[in-house]
Amino acid sequence: MKALYEGKCKELFSTEINGELIQLFKDDTTAFDGKKHEVLANKGVLNCAISSFIFEKLHQSDIATHYIRREKNAEMRVHHLNMMPVEIVVRNVAAGSICRRLGLKEGSVLPRPLTELFYKSDELGDPLINEEHADMFGWANKEDVATMFKIALNVNQALCKLFNNVGIQLIDYKLEFGKTKDGSIVLGDEITPDACRLWDQITGKKLDKDVFRQDLGGLTEVYHEVASRLGVTVEMSS
Ligand SMILES: Nc1ncnc2c1ncn2[C@@H]1O[C@H](COP(=O)(O)OP(=O)(O)OP(=O)(O)O)[C@@H](O)[C@H]1O
Ligand SMILES: [Mg+2]
Incomplete structure (x- = not known):
């Protein structure tokens, strides 16, 4: 896959299908315009799972989004906008x-x-x-x-x-x-x-x-709690 763009928290790749992209959620975590930066294991896959779940719910409410489907790990297939x-x-x-x-x-x-x-x-x-x-x-x-x-x-x-x-x-x-x-x-x-x-x-x-900006504890633990409460299952690597 060809990388089209790399941002602070996500990366976009072109796919075999014209007009469809893979949005990869990275473990990188930044705050204060990138001045604070850490790589937190499993943050990407948690964000991908939570975001996918929410976009699916929005589709059920007839709200149009770029979301196509969740792929493996921290990858989401989207329409190129x-x-x-x-x-x-x-x-x-x-x-x-x-x-x-x-x-x-x-x-x-x-x-x-x-x-x-x-x-x-x-x-x-x-x-x-x-x-x-x-x-x-x-x-x-x-x-x-x-x-x-x-x-x-x-x-x-x-x-x-x-x-x-x-x-x-x-x-x-x-x-x-x-x-x-x-x-x-x-x-x-x-x-x-x-x-x-x-x-x-x-x-x-x-x-x-x-929680990350203000050093209030483990960020991935908290994101995992959000996913669990929403009923989203996430396969995390240890
Ligand atoms: N469907 C889409 N098609 C094309 N670009 C998209 C799509 N969805 C999101 N983007 C763009 O992809 C980028 C995602 O990268 P990321 O969020 O990591 O960037 P960032 O470092 O936060 O910088 P930015 O200020 O651009 O968001 C953003 O610029 C976002 O606007
Ligand atoms: Mg962004």
Whole structure:
């Protein structure tokens, strides 16, 4: 397979089928724009299994994604998308950057789910932007942004239900979208505890990458707990 792109946490390969890619989830774990980096055994396979499970659930809710199927180990087969250079963050509860930015108390429940737009740029630290910036600089036009926000809110309904059923509060998460050959916008990338904040509903225990950012303990143990609660089986190498 030919490597098309290697990012911090995933690698993309072309396949024998035109328009289909393999997305490989790596064990590499980074935080603070790559300044903190560790390789954690089995993190990739856990993320691949969790993300695959979630994309399958989204398909059951009629939400279109790039997901085709889970392959062996940490590999997922996806449709090749023309990615939009923006990220959509959905927030249900205030945590992380929005608390610093707006002076909100961490853990305060927002009046309704909030969608935010960011420009994907490592050099600039993925800055918050609005629809005007996205449109003006050609990153996504207003109609595209409206479509992504609408899909993001549908994703939110499905995900809140899914996590709520297993005693997990979905605080916030990041989504990426891309366009298919026919120009329609679908959800791409990943939905994993790397890209979400997940808190235990009763104890508030963190079950996401903040465990790594804040040195709160073993990250793969926590991801394994998320997988188990969702009923996802993962074959881990010892
Ligand atoms: N279906 C898809 N088709 C093409 N590219 C995709 C698809 N899904 C995700 N991608 C892109 O693949 C890359 C995955 O790599 P990874 O997430 O490791 O990158 P990263 O180091 O986090 O950097 P980035 O800031 O680009 O996400 C991302 O750039 C993502 O936008
Ligand atoms: Mg990424």
